[in-house]
Amino acid sequence: MTDRRLMLLDTAALYFRAFHGVPDTVQAPDGTPINAVRGLLDIIGRLVGEFAPTDLVACWDDAWRPRWRVELVPSYKAQRIEHEGDATHPDVEIVPEALTAQIPVVREVLEALGIAVVGAPDHEADDVIGTLAATASVPVDVVTSDRDLFQVVDDDRHVRVISTARGMSNLEVVTDEVLRAKYGVRAARYPDFATLRGDPSDGLPGVAGIGEKTAASLLSRFGDLDGVFTAARTMGSGLSAGQAAKLRDGEEYARRALPAVRVVRDLDLPDVDTRIGLTDERREAAAVLQERYGLGGSMDRVLAALGA
Numbered sequence: 001m002t003d004r005r006l007m008l009l010d011t012a013a014l015y016f017r018a019f020h021g022v023p024d025t026v027q028a029p030d031g032t033p034i035n036a037v038r039g040l041l042d043i044i045g046r047l048v049g050e051f052a053p054t055d056l057v058a059c060w061d062d063a064w065r066p067r068w069r070v071e072l073v074p075s076y077k078a079q080r081i082e083h084e085g086d087a088t089h090p091d092v093e094i095v096p097e098a099l100t101a102q103i104p105v106v107r108e109v110l111e112a113l114g115i116a117v118v119g120a121p122d123h124e125a126d127d128v129i130g131t132l133a134a135t136a137s138v139p140v141d142v143v144t145s146d147r148d149l150f151q152v153v154d155d156d157r158h159v160r161v162i163s164t165a166r167g168m169s170n171l172e173v174v175t176d177e178v179l180r181a182k183y184g185v186r187a188a189r190y191p192d193f194a195t196l197r198g199d200p201s202d203g204l205p206g207v208a209g210i211g212e213k214t215a216a217s218l219l220s221r222f223g224d225l226d227g228v229f230t231a232a233r234t235m236g237s238g239l240s241a242g243q244a245a246k247l248r249d250g251e252e253y254a255r256r257a258l259p260a261v262r263v264v265r266d267l268d269l270p271d272v273d274t275r276i277g278l279t280d281e282r283r284e285a286a287a288v289l290q291e292r293y294g295l296g297g298s299m300d301r302v303l304a305a306l307g308a
Contacts, residue, residue, distance in 0.1 A: 006136050006274060007053035008129045010144035011117075012061050015040045015106055017145065017164060019099045028293045036102045037109060038298040043168060044115075045302040048276070050171075051141055051162065055274035058110050059128040060119035064093050067122060072260040073253075075203040105293060112285040113306060116272040123264060130263030133159050148194060148202070150179055151263060153187035184216035191262045192225040195254050204257060207250030214243075225258060278307045 018039025026035040048056070065077045082094040110117050118128050130152055133140045139158035142149055145165040153161055153176055161174040172178070176187050185193045196215035198206020210218070221238070222228045231237035232247035239247070283303065290299040 004054045004138040005052065005141065006055040006057070006132070006138050007047065007051060007141045007143060008132055009044070009047075009056070009058045010125050010129065010142070010146060010149065011040075011058045011106070011110075012064070012125060013145045014043050014143065014164070015103070016099070017168075018043060019096070019102070021168075024098055032101065033098045034102065034105070034293050034295065036099055037105050037293065038295055040106060041109065041295065041298040041302040043164075045298070045305040046168060047143060047162070048302075048305040049308070053141060054276060055138070056115050056276050057128075057132060057272070057274050058115050058117045059125040059132070060107075060117055061125045062119035063090060063122045064124060065090070066124060069260040072256045073204060075205065076260060078203045080203075109286075109289055109293075109295070109299075112282060112289055113302065114273075114277060114279070114282045116274050118269055118272060120267045120269060123267060127264035127267055128269065130265045131267040131269055134265040148190075148199070148261065149263065150174060151187055151190040151194075153179060153190075183212070185219055189219050189224060191258060192219055192228075195225065195258045195261050196228070204261065205253070207247060207254055209243075209246040210250070218247075225254060229254070276306055278303065 015036045019036035022035035022039035022042075024033045024035050026033065026038055028034045044056075047053075065080070069076045077093075080093050082092045084092075107117060118132070119125070120128055120131075126146065126149055129142055129144070129149060133142060133152045133154075136157075136159070141160060141162050142152060143162045143164065145163065147165070149161055152159055153174060155176040163172040163174050166172060179185060179187055179190065183190075183193060193215050194204075196207050196210045196218065197212050198204045206215075218228045218231075219225075222231045229247060229251045231239055232244045232251070237244070286299055286303060289295065
């Protein structure tokens, strides 16, 4: 086993968490809020210090609501739209103004530190993560609060999720064993499970009348989504008449939703240097931004972690 380890950050999930977790009284010298930037630096410093990756990528949402997913499921993330776009302009997400102003600073700081920032046109950070995790030749830690990314877990390939859903003080390392214990499904079947169950936070209604436990039970009995719907159309499959009817009614939705729930694993991504390393030039650039934005101890701590 190589001594290298790649850490993939679900960047937007982390800077949203930082924004809501650090008071907006944390400001730059000119009085503008800088809480998301400082909070994200503290998160990265903590993660690098605790999990000791040798490689690090900040995965980016080039499109937070990709058109192709909306074509499959029109309700996808619809509850988060502030202004609807068109064929040439993306939808505008509801984001606090104080956070929107910090996002360019987040990117500026990451690039100054030499942390690779990777996105893909009309795709989410989830898809970048899915591709990098699928093609990595080293162990991978995916840092996210998003349950959808549980599907990339692969014990055989040493891919795991570091879940921040319960907060940075209560991180959960998610492996296939954890998924089986918590949900009764393997990572490979997690998209089928999530499609049946639904996820209101992403505007995915799921199959009406099929909750989490029922979804897990169906997949345990019938293997995958194809097996579940074959059973729903087959006499003597063991399903109750009511349950079979619910599944038949929801099959068209589920067939469309499954490709939207699955992360993409074959994006054509740029070649980037993912190795963690602080050159003199990067330290100087970080010092300039530290003073400009009043990043104080947050910058000191992430520099210490990256330079360890």
